[in-house]
Amino acid sequence: MEFSYSPRCQDYLDRLRAFMDAYIYPNESTYAEQLAGFGQNRWQVIPIIEELKEKAKAADLWNLFLPESDKGAGLSNLDYAPLAEEMGRVPWSSEVFNCAAPDTGNMEVLARYGSPEHQKEWMEPLLAGKIRSAFLMTEPDVASSDATNIQCRIERDGDEYVINGRKWWSSGAGDPRCKIYILMGKTDPEAERHVQQSMILVPAETPGITVKRHLPVFGYDDAPHGHMEVELKDVRVPASNILLGEGRGxxxxxxxxxxxxxxxxxxxxxxxxxxxxxxxxxxxxxxxxxxxxxxxxxxxxxxxxxxxxxxxxxxxxxxxxxxxxxxxxxxxxxxxxxxxxxxxxxxxxxxxxxxxxxxxxxxxxxxxxxxxxxxxxxxxxxxxxxxxxxxxxxxxxxxxxxxxx
Known part of the structure; x- marks a missing residue:
């Protein structure tokens, strides 16, 4: 293993550090003040984030996380590691570079497993930073450390799937820009335990979805990102929204x-x-x-x-x-x-x-x-x-x- 950073990684790192010094650290107080200024209605887009996103795009410091992809910087995991470390110094800075969870993981899912239609409808606006997303896996009624326990049902009904269940710790679902969920649920309870589950794309504004509450972490609500409890009752999405097919969750x-x-x-x-x-x-x-x-x-x-x-x-x-x-x-x-x-x-x-x-x-x-x-x-x-x-x-x-x- 080579311990020195590649020339490409070092170039990105130097430019990222300069950006952090010029725009991120000086605006930590601005971020806090703008969020506090919302008062009780904290689930709003923070203006300084959107302002700095445009600067990051102009500086070619955007979508750094996708390894070996023409959709992002094309950096390897090894090259991305010191860049992610630098962003980690300020918790909200990753979003400025469109490298924040859960969007990064969701974009990777769409890049690897989504159809061309999925990618056009959801991955492209995510890559552009126009929308955000959430990942719905954990459930309040089962021990989700064993994902085979997941009970949320995804049932085929003609050209649609019907979804019923409760999810929580759905990080990002509180953001007003969150437009798409990737949900893991059970399609076949009788199958072998590791092929019972599937993943499906669920537009956040689909009828039957209720965001019940936000879940603070040690008293922090993490607004406007948030960690939400989400209820799904008879939520219908097109059958084409299933990723890879049933049992591939x-x-x-x-x-x-x-x-x-x-x-x-x-x-x-x-x-x-x-x-x-x-x-x-x-x-x-x-x-x-x-x-x-x-x-x-x-x-x-x-x-x-x-x-x-x-x-x-x-x-x-x-x-x-x-x-x-x-x-x-x-x-x-x-x-x-x-x-x-x-x-x-x-x-x-x-x-x-x-x-x-x-x-x-x-x-x-x-x-x-x-x-x-x-x-x-x-x-x-x-x-x-x-x-x-x-x-x-x-x-x-x-x-x-x-x-x-």
Missing amino acids: FEIAQGRLGPGRIHHCMRTIGAAERALELMIKRGMSRVAFGKRVADQSVWHHRIARARIDIESARLLTLKAAWMMDTVGNKVAQKEIAMIKVAAPRVALQVIDDAIQIFGGAGVSADTPLASAYAGIRTLRLADGPDEVHERAIARLEMKRLSNEA
């Missing part, structure tokens, strides 16, 4: 979740880096018990541990990305699972230490640390909880040793 999910998981990890490394920088600057600027806080020996230990852990997580992320590019997602599944467990844990420890050095300010809205902690803590559940990934890792390890015996 798990196949599509694996294709979607692999890149989605590593993108989360890439951004998480960026959040950890920023937390470490804030920690060090805070420690060097405050005096306690006669010397700078950063000169207290306990902070030497915490800073050193943070640097070691971040570097370790970054290397594992890069290895997983490199394997995805060279041998494919299936062969890289263990590395993807390992970093999905490791990256959030590392980031949470670094952020926790940063909160500690800030004291009361660390748990307030005066720093990005509290909201970063809340968001990244959810990643230990999103796209599969730690325990599911650890189970997969352990099984692969036992299989490897059994084959060697």
Whole structure:
């Protein structure tokens, strides 16, 4: 594995960092002020995001996430990793470059598995940043860590499918620009357990859909993005909206979740880096018990541990990305699972230490640390909880040793 960034990656990274310095960091307060200015009606498009999107397009920093595709920058997963890390330093910045979840995963689904008609109707406006999307998989009434438990029904009725069920943690469904859902549900309860499920495109304005409520994360509503509970009652969509065909849901999910998981990890490394920088600057600027806080020996230990852990997580992320590019997602599944467990844990420890050095300010809205902690803590559940990934890792390890015996 080559550890230096490719010339193309380095060019994008230099330009992205310059953009972040010129437009993202100076507008963090603008973003917060505009969102706060909405008052109780926070589910609105934030003007600074739309303004910066146009600047990102003009700077050719747009759709960077699609690997080896003429629809985006055509970067490999390995080349995209440091760019996603840079965006992860400010949680909302990924949207500015049209690289935000769940749209990235949904666009990849449409690019890989959608028909030409699906791509024209939904992928093209998503790629243009004109609309947003949501992914409806998790359900409140079952243990969704085992996706075979999903109960939402997708039943064929002539030239249509009829959908009934409840979904929650449907991230992005609160955005007024959200126009399309990709939904996973059960088409054949009698089939073998991994071919019971299918994925289908559901326009958000279809009759029978009710967004019941938003679900705060540690008290944060994440407006206007939001995480919503969605009820579907006798929702009818054309039969042509099924992706790949009945029983292909798990196949599509694996294709979607692999890149989605590593993108989360890439951004998480960026959040950890920023937390470490804030920690060090805070420690060097405050005096306690006669010397700078950063000169207290306990902070030497915490800073050193943070640097070691971040570097370790970054290397594992890069290895997983490199394997995805060279041998494919299936062969890289263990590395993807390992970093999905490791990256959030590392980031949470670094952020926790940063909160500690800030004291009361660390748990307030005066720093990005509290909201970063809340968001990244959810990643230990999103796209599969730690325990599911650890189970997969352990099984692969036992299989490897059994084959060697």
